[in-house]
Amino acid sequence: MTFAQHVREALPAALHLPKAFADVFDWAEAAGQNATFPKGQPFLSIYPLDQMNEPGASYLIFHPEGPPLAKPIPSEICERYATIATAAGDGGKMGFWLDDTGTQQIVIFDHGWPFVLTDDPIKALQFLSIGYPEPAALENASFLLREAVEYQGSEPPIVPTAFQEFITNHFGVDVPLRCSDLGLFIPEFEDMSDPMRQWMDRVRPQ
Template sequence: MSFAEDMATHLPDGLTLPTAFVRTFDWLEAQGWHDTVPNGDPQDFGNRMLFIYPQAARNLPSASHVVFRFEAGPPLYQPPPEAMARVATIAKIAGDGGTLSLWLDDDGKQWIVVFNHGIPYVLTDDALIALQFLALGYTEPGAITDPGLTPIEHALQDFGDPPVPPLEFRAFLTDTFGVTLPDRASALGITIPADIAPDPIRDWIEAVMPEPEIGAIPGMTPENPYVITSELREILGEEGIAILRESYEYVIEEE
């Protein structure tokens, strides 16, 4: 079974793999730009990966971090069944775990969304726009906050090396789909809301995964303090314990 076919069969009911992604996955796989997670079971689809660079370039420090890989649900801690049924992650697009995911909204419309440090936003409803975004060459597409900057400008802002654009991947997109690649994400119509700004996927996530009440979070109330066990002290050490005490108002140590 091809990567695209496997991806499609793993998506929850209601989500579909866009044709542009199918054709792209087939092309990447034909180039041999695939691998499995080291020491991972190759029969487990979650361990299979596709890259947008040939093997010699994929690990360059300034290569764009784009790895197509399936993960059920959103990249959040203990997502409820509703979130698992309406979100599927299809790529890692930042070194810290930022992802590209598919989301089915309450009206049955499918969107392509980004999760950056767990904070999501709607990227587009057009698979070709998403693919062009990934081809622009941002070192970490899932971590950019200003789509008005070019990949080079973004790298300079972060004091990084100039990015290495995925030239063959870009040529595939332009030749196959007849699209042009602008120099920055905003030229694709992409906007990125501030972390506290409203966004459809954020509103939906908040509805299905409400923040726990303050009293339910250890360390926030005297009735529910953060308990430092002897095992935790051994793991964290004095410096780690000091940081933990600065982070939480109510901390006690186990006798």
């Protein structure tokens, strides 16, 4: 079973694996950038495996799992949300969410606070290709990679060059300098106008 097939099987029926993500998974798997955790769950990296844990590598590990919430988890959350990646050292996640209009959104959980990143899979992949130290912990969408590294006190970045080249050549798009170059927005923690936050506030246990 390919990694993309594994992700498809792990998603609830209401969600789907976008073709753009499947293409990235197939590329990385063909490059040998996949392995399994000690308990046997498969994962995939945007780097060669000998680079993914190096200081300065972007913290991004693709692997499907359940919602990152305290139990009990309402069935509506399990039916409409799934994690596809860990994207920060403190457990920040990227996932898919079916919003109230029936649109599949790509969302981020930062310190337990969710927000909608985009409904465009290619834009989400362009965002990841920048190489931010912890994509799910980015606080300012206008940060250059250098500025994010300085702000977080991270090691000098290891740019995911091969991933960037694949994104550019396969999808015919540029690697942006900033998240905001894609028209993407990161809300403040107290901003409850985000639709994912409103939904979570409505359906999760108080």
